[in-house]
Amino acid sequence: MATVSIAADSQCRPLSRRRLFWKCVRSLIVLAPLAAGSHDLAAQQQPSESQIKAAYLYNFGKFVTWPPGQATNQDLFVICILGKDPFREVLDATVRGESIGKKQITVRRLSRMPDAAGCNILFISSSEQSRLGQILADAQRMHLLTVSDMTHFAERGGVIGLVTQQDRVRFEVNRQAAEQSHLALSSELLKVAVRVIASKAER
């Protein structure tokens, strides 16, 4: 109840006296459930790191264009996880009911690369570190957007490497790797990347 009154008070900053009354009344009616809701969210606390990473994973899909004519599923946007799954049900919960474009998002868990056909995004678990070279080569051929939170992933030829800076999940982008996989990255994405490894053409 305290939240409600605070929200109402802050709504009732002096605008004009005439509007004030209605604004207060309206905010009390409209904001009451909203304020209560945001209170609940606040109580839920900050999302966990794996929740953030899961959200990032699916959000990357919004800023990447895959080459046309690729043999991916026309109705599904597939996020694949190779190796030991660090997300478990968190990823499924995050993408449930979400879609990119008109494609519904589904999650597939793989143990070997040949199963990656039809994937859009390939999250490579740090358990696969030793086989990274081969995986990246296959992924490039299959035009997959490779994402991983293993160290120096972007430098090592991955397209997007998740890093943690000052308790915040950030990411690095390797444009050369993206180009080689024929993936077009939106400037919006590059804008928020902490580091962009330029393509050969740019160098």
Place this chain on the structure above:
Amino acid sequence: MARLRRRSISMRLMMMNMLVSGVALLLACAGFFTYDQITFRQGLVRTLSAQAEIVGSNSVSAILFDDPKSAANTLSALRSSQNITAAGIFTIQRQPLSQFVRNGSGAIDNIPALPPNRVESHWFGGAHVELVREILSEGKPIGFVFLRASLGEIDRRLRRYALIALAVLIISLLGAALASSTFGKSVAGPITQLAETAQEISRDKNYAIRVPALAGQNELTVLVDSFNEMLRQLQASHDELEQRVAERTRELVSANQELEAFSYSVSHDLRGPLDAINGFSYVLLKQPLEPQTREAVESIRASGRRMGVLIDDLLNLSRLTSSAMRSENVDLSAIARAITEDLRRSAPDRKVEFVIAPKAEVVGDAHLLQIVMDNLLRNAWKYTSHHESARIEFGISHENGRTVYFVKDDGSGFEQRSAARLFQPFQRLHSTAEFPGSGVGLATVRRIIQRHGGEVWAQAAVEQGAVFKFTLGSSSASVSAD
């Protein structure tokens, strides 16, 4: 006086002009300003909306990947818009991702909630407008853009408008005043001239004056021309009337003179034979006569005497008509008293009560009025003679604002329908045997009263007495008429 009136008419014209133009201008300014306010506000909201949309779409990735730096970068584009005093990007949980507040504007403590099913909304406050727009990603809200723009520009526009309106108002009022004084003269001038001329004419009765004709062809020239035409006609009919009156007067005077000369000579010429009749019948009566013959001669003699009285009265009547009238103060009460005393002396054994109103003072010809009173009172005396006792009153009354003098008796009276005939010469209602008289008395009264500009009339009923009332003309106003 005329000068003042002219000033007031052109002044009124000027005031009217200035009032109309001032009001029209103010209304127009108010209308323009209102329109400008509305369009300016709409334009402002449109611009803000577009800016919010651009900022929103450019901060999708910043929100999705929780990047305040990128959001701040996007927001910094708004710094060049001077009217935006505060802006912010908020997450869907209404947590600020990035914001900037220009100096002098309050912090963004909370962003207003959008109405349901609305992507964008705005609120006008006293000094600013706030706009909130949802940021969408894949059709789903992921955050909000908040913009606050100052409305200082509106105040500046208002001040500019007021200044311009004031300047235009002053100029147009001056213009209206100038136009009024120029055109006012051409309108008020002729009207004033007309008024002055009309006044002069009614004062001096000089119908020869004309208003100077105006150039051009409008209502005023028509008015002036019509006025002059009316004056011309008035003068013509006035002159004609004067001429006709003069003619008639001449005719009347000559006719009257002839008539008087005729009646005088008739009366005079009648006297000769009458004297002969009287004289010789007297001589006859001195002779010894048969009783039958004597009676006939007596009768001739009596008739002759009566005829003499008639001729005398006729002569008197014609003399009254022609004699000059004097104007002096006359006390009718005193005259009445003198006559009644005279009457009493003539028949001391009659029981007659006289009531005479005091101070009936009028202006007129004393001799003529004496004749009037004498006739009326003697009539009253005569027609009450058959009654054992009588009451005769001379009084004053007021009828329809006129002062009316009356002589009232309670004698034998007469039929009311015969009243008008009384005033004709030789018209009598009673036989000479009953009441002696020539029938000229009341005709004489009427003539005298008419010469005084008044009128005389009678009210009576048989055996109920009679009242003779008369008024005198305005110039003969009673001095003690109350």
